[in-house]
Amino acid sequence: MSGRISLGRVLESRELLYTLLLLSVILPLLHPIGIPIEISVRTRDVYNYVEKLKPGCHVYIEVYYEVAARGELEPNLIALTKHLFDKGCRIVYGSLSAFGVVAFSLFRASAADLFADKVYGRDYVYLGYIAGGEAATASLAKSIKGTISVDNYGNRLEDLPLMKEVDKATDFDLVVIVSSGTDVFAYYVRQWHTPYGVPLLFVALSVIGPSIEPFVGAKQAIGMLVGQRAAAEYEVLVGRLGLGMASMDAQSTSHMLILAFIVIGNVVYWSKRLSSRRGGAR
Amino acid sequence: MKAPKGVVIAIALLVVILVISVVTWSLRVQLYSTRAPFSAFLILLILLVAGYVFMEQARLGRSFPVRKIPAFDAIEEAIARSVEMGRPVHTTFGFGSISSSMAPQYVAGLGVLAHVARLCGKYGAKLIATLGVPEVIATTEEIVREGYYSAGRPELFDPAYNVRYLTDQQFAYASAVQATIVRENVGANIVVGPFYAESLIFMEAGNMVGAFQIAGTARETQIPFFVLVADYSFIGEEIFAAGALASGDKETLASIRAQDIGKFISIILIVLGVIMLLGGFKLVDSLNWVWKFG
């Protein structure tokens, strides 16, 4: 009796749970298990859409997430960028938030292999931080060069070859919004999709997924990639396994741990409840 | 029953606006902007008028019984318990700037804070109000002061202890709040306001010290954490009702009847829309209709 209660005590202590949780996340990252993954219809749809883009197409990518959201969004961004570069697309990156600048530089560093044979200004451009929220989004849709005059690195936009090809929303064949918040998706729907009919693709955190679902349901976006799972699937599709896959293993182990603790919690709870009921009857 | 003047004026205003709308509509005049569907404006107007009418009725003595909101009643219990245990009461209502569209939720949080402060005065509890909204530091100090002074315990008021503005940066605020909860060993943890990811931080910190927790927010994504973890919770619009209940004023309370009217409007529109679909009529189009001609 006392043995069971003290065992319950140990299992109930949050220190044990936290330590195991840390291990269950870190160990799979160090030694990926490689649990196979099934490609969901939604990711497949996005992949097929990008697959249909023609060489020389232009894509705008909004990079809007803070460093903490990197683990979920960056693998998506990398996989998408690889796919787009493979299709011969030219990409303009921009950020409506100041932390996007940091996120972009980290992304650029961790996907260095993708950018190795690409020329800045011709194949891709990073506009940097564009202040002004929704108003800026609207203004960008009308004219990028009318909104800002220099890119993130101080180059004049007029001097960049890529920026001679594109300026307004309708010049882009696809607009990808990678965001850790909810509002930015709505900005682009309202300012880019509704007036100009530009196809949008959403890349979101898994918590945000449900709240932007309606946009996809209403065909205001061609699809969405949500969280690490989508990243892992996309990595499989484009053949560049990375953080997305490793993270899925970590997700699996940590979820199983939490589930195990939920079971333990119930066992402890019910054994206590039953034993106290028996005690009351005595 | 003779209708009071205010009610007549309010209803007359509503009727006048409706008549003008119908007339301008038939004349195809651009009276409303294309920013929002006309139905939204209409619903807003009806709710405002309805709320005003109820408040006027309450002023004339009509009473509207309100269903129990368990979380609200639990506040007093929580404070009484922490006084018994000799532990302070902690309350907070969020971070950020009040000039955002979260303003109503901050106000609801302030309403609950006023209630908590009065109860703390009544029971002689030590109150720690942490906040991250720079505009209302002075307000919070005043509210806490008022709570203690009105209960005749001015000696308990010590602004440097009672009111702690931490910072308006989300996680710095959150880290300081969790530390406050744990270090001060609070007996009751009452958090009502617009919360983001920090909601669970507060709940778990409260749980570490075994505090009695009452929490509420109208931000959908955080409601589950409060409902599943706190002892009592306000779900969504209940925080606004709590603000009204806290005022202890019958007329203020009467205004929440307008929320019910709004719910009935929603239910009726949904049911009507579904039934009309059978006949092939799309109510959705009428609801989404924007006042635009040509």
Added chain:
Amino acid sequence: MSLVVRKYVPQIIISAIIVATVAFYYLYISKEVAGAFSTADKALSDWAVIITSFALIVGGIDILRFHVLRIKREGLAQAPFSTVTIALLITMVVFGVIGWYYSYADPKAGITITTQPQFRWLYTNVYAPSDAAVYSILVFYIASASYRAFRVRNPMALLLLITAVIIMFGNTTIGGLIWPGFLSLRDWIMTVPNTAAFRPITIGAGLGTIVLGLRLLTWREVSWMGRRE
């Protein structure tokens, strides 16, 4: 008189601004009026930004005062910690002001308040990691919270647990190994019951906001003023 300036004027300001901003948002009188409104609206949001900035500065002074007081009251036990806070606060502001100075003195250098090099260093190496760490400490909390939240106390809790287990299996690759249906079941829960569940809450929150707005308009909501006079 004193009650007028203390209590009524602020409430008149509130009512006037709410009525003006909301009415002109919905109404369309002419192109000129709409244009004037959007200019005024932009100006008003700038006003709010300016006021908030002053409030933040007052808040900063309050933080300093709070920590000075703590050092005085709690002595050595608290002094090192509060000193650190005070020192870093002042350091950040000083670096910011230096950047500000250079933004005028040497505009070509491209240094502004937030891009001043030392300021940036503190931001990237102190502020950003701490911020991210507090955010991600939630992973521990959500684990211990689910330990308690999913105890099956009643039928409702059982429903909660079943939902949660499906979602957790659906989210992980291991769930797919056990039964491939978890993924589609998860998607169904997220799109149908989950969406439906939050809809009444969203509607209710909207209604509550409107009614609170009404109370502010009609001067019934006075908690924001603090003292009741």
Added chain:
Amino acid sequence: MISWEVLGAWISAALVVWIYSFAYRDNALYKLAEHIFLGTAAGYSIALALDSLNRVLIRPAVTTPGTFWATSWHYVIPVVLGLLMFAKYSRRYYWLARYAVAVNLAVGTGLALRAVPVANIVRQITATILPLWGSDPVKVVNNWLMVLITVGGLTYFLFTIFPRRVEGAPPSPTYQVYRALYYIGIYGMMVGFGALFANTIMTRVGFLISIYLIYLQPQVWASIVAAILAAIAIVLGALRKR
């Protein structure tokens, strides 16, 4: 020679570890990390405030004084209101601060009242008007659930207008319908809460992965040393308490 960059990376790793240590127990090193964080955050927010003042007010006034005074002269008002915020330190004129709060609160409430009728009410209603009859049975069931849970949830929240049960008398049909919807609403919402809660676990684990990759993995030794120090601090703290 230690470069600033390496030092920064060490500090970052240590701060992360010490902040995590709070989950185990409050300790002196968490307190230190917390106070460091608070100081930088407070300084950062003041710097941001100066930056916004600079952006909307000072820069236009300095660079283009002509147009600024012609078009934006009224910015003097919020400046005065902002300065009135300092009145909170006065015992007699504390109420002056209210004027500024009033403006900001009204702006916020105005924004909410504009957005809410469309986003929170009309959009949600139109999204719920779904066909309940059709050829696709899956869709029909989904739509029924959608409508019933939404309407049920709305009845759950009713505060003042709802049918009451009269003691002794059999429940009226209206009351029965109300109770049924009420329960559909609360059970539906519980499913939503459970789903969102469980779904959030994934995001949070994702954050931990990011943090680990950015701050801890590159500075393994710094992290380990910081962790050991935190453990010592926790033990010392516990001993002192005893």
